Amino acid sequence: MTALETRALCVALDGRPVLDRIDLALQAGEFVGLIGPNGAGKSTLLRALAGLLPTRGGTIVLDGRPLARLPAGARARRIAYVAQAREVAWSLDVEAVVGLGRLPHRAAFAPETRGDRAAIDAALATMALDGLRGHRVDRLSGGELARVLIARALAQDAELLLADEPAAGLDPAHQIALMTVFRRLAGAGRTVLASLHDLNLAARWCDRVIVLAGGRIVATGAPEAVLDARLLASVYGIEAHVDRDPGGLLLVPTGLSARSAAAARSEDRP
């Protein structure tokens, strides 16, 4: 079942075209990695899919309905979004911040329900935050804060999770734990779209990758079908050793491609 679909989606930021005719379809039960170089448009795409940016053209359809016509409250119950910027405006404790994920499910000023409590507790446990429940979020480490903001999104219990570089700043154990969480959500029929700079995480944990470059989708498919040395050279300008083991692909960037190296040399010239 298609959870979210875009047709010819175009987005401009401050008048500058950033996304160009994006056609994509995310299925229920998929964990999809959004990859591409800096400035490719990944954050812009995730924000647009979350309904946080005006579109310049095309459509975004959520469960068969145009996203633009969905009231904000209904949208927040169906789409959870983890931003790349990890900022918290107040010095709340961890539990309170995770609890904010339940607001879309409650009428204004309504008390917390047992369902809210269960979702908050589950999200805290999933992100290994039980020991930090009472800690102030403005005194956490970068990785701890990242886990809190992911937990807030998990507490939202939405069918679609959009996460912008959720693994950045997490240590390897927490990265793998996070990938396991995303896989579990997909296994339960949810849809996860996460931008990832770690190509090995994308290659080994995602059902599918969408490769964005210059505001356009340049490739999509199963990691094994898409992530080869040629694509990595053309999209990232790197040379990479690509291998396989029973867990999937292994990608080791070994240097800049000849084109990138020449460009870097010319930039160095006075």
Ligand SMILES: Nc1ncnc2c1ncn2[C@@H]1O[C@H](COP(=O)(O)OP(=O)(O)OP(=O)(O)O)[C@@H](O)[C@H]1O
């Ligand atoms: N407010 C803005 N006005 C104009 N251009 C912008 C604005 N914000 C971002 N951009 C540009 O849009 C392009 C896409 O940015 P975006 O943040 O979506 O890329 P990204 O793929 O997420 O990059 P990264 O991997 O570095 O996070 C970039 O070229 C960026 O400079």
